[in-house]
Amino acid sequence: MNHDAEDILGTAASWRAAGRQVALATVVTTWGSSPRPVGSQLVVDDKGTFLGSVSGGCIEGAVIQEAKAVMRSGTPRTLEFGVSNEQAWEVGLACGGKVRVFVERVE
Numbered sequence: 001m002n003h004d005a006e007d008i009l010g011t012a013a014s015w016r017a018a019g020r021q022v023a024l025a026t027v028v029t030t031w032g033s034s035p036r037p038v039g040s041q042l043v044v045d046d047k048g049t050f051l052g053s054v055s056g057g058c059i060e061g062a063v064i065q066e067a068k069a070v071m072r073s074g075t076p077r078t079l080e081f082g083v084s085n086e087q088a089w090e091v092g093l094a095c096g097g098k099v100r101v102f103v104e105r106v107e
Contacts (some may be wrong), residue, residue, distance in 0.1 A: 005041060008052045012043045012106045021046035022106040023067035027054050031082070033097035043106075046071055054101050055081075067103050076104040 008024075015022045027040040035055050042052040042060065044067040054063055059081045066079055082098025 004052065005039070008041045008043050011051050015043070015045050016106055021071040023070045023103055024106050025054050025063050025067055025101050025103045027099055028078070028102045029098075029100040031098040034099050035097075036099070042067075044068070044071075055099060059099065059101075063101055063103065070103045070105050074105050076102065078102050 012022050012024055023044050025042040025044070027034075027036055027038050030036075030038055036053055040052070040054050042050055042054045042063060044050045044064050046068065048064055048068070050060070050064055053060065062081070063079065066077055070077055079101045080098065081101070
């Protein structure tokens with residue numbers, strides 16, 4: 001496990017211990033040109049504070065919004081972003097790649 005992953009999981013644990021709602025997003029699959037490798041993670045709290053990256057910035061906003069929904073519902077989601085997805089242009093992922101991100105609530 002790399003140092004970044006330890007920081008993200010440690011942050012998730014400390015935020016939970018402080019009573020915050022927390023969600024963890026993990027890159028599970030990439031195709032073509034993807035800015036972050038499989039296994040890259042982003043932790044988000046209920047106020048939208050985050051640490052880490054799943055895309056180098058181009059889909060973070062959308063992932064954070066989905067993470068807030070996952071915190072409320074408790075239901076994990078798998079998100080897909082790519083050029084075949086019209087949302088890709090809105091979030092800035094027009095580089096020809098696709099990424100699949102799994103978002104789960106941290107209990």
